[in-house]
Amino acid sequence: MSSHIKAAVESMVTPYLEENGMELVDVEYVKEGSNWFLRVYVDKEGGIDIDDCGRISEYLSVKLDENDPIPAAYFLEVSSPGAERPLKKPEDYRRAVDKHVFVTTYEPVDGLKEFEGKLLSYDDTGLVIQTGKKQHSIAREKVASARLAIVF
16 A cells, blocks of 8 residues: 555545544555445444444544545545554553464574464563463564454
């Protein structure tokens, strides 16, 4: 996704979200088949509902029409990040401590590139995950992606 589109959408929607006790989780601008989608993932304490999504969508539609940062036709979708919420910002990781997570790395750490288990700790240098009886320390710059994971 073009970083200028993501930055433009973030700057348009963040003030509204902060005023309403919500937070921006992620913005995606992706092509699926012949259609482009602008997806905005939002959350708040206790979760967001369909009414929240509708209000955010209406607000953002007006802002996007005013500023017109996207030249092509696209579909706007506003939703919750879901139960397997991505971990992007430091505060996302801090909130996920003691929760079940799934992490992938750019290169092997302890011979693995995928880790699923309990996030024991997080700081600016990295994180520690407990998988079974083993603990894995992963440097922050080696993390390719991370998300909450559901345990069945």
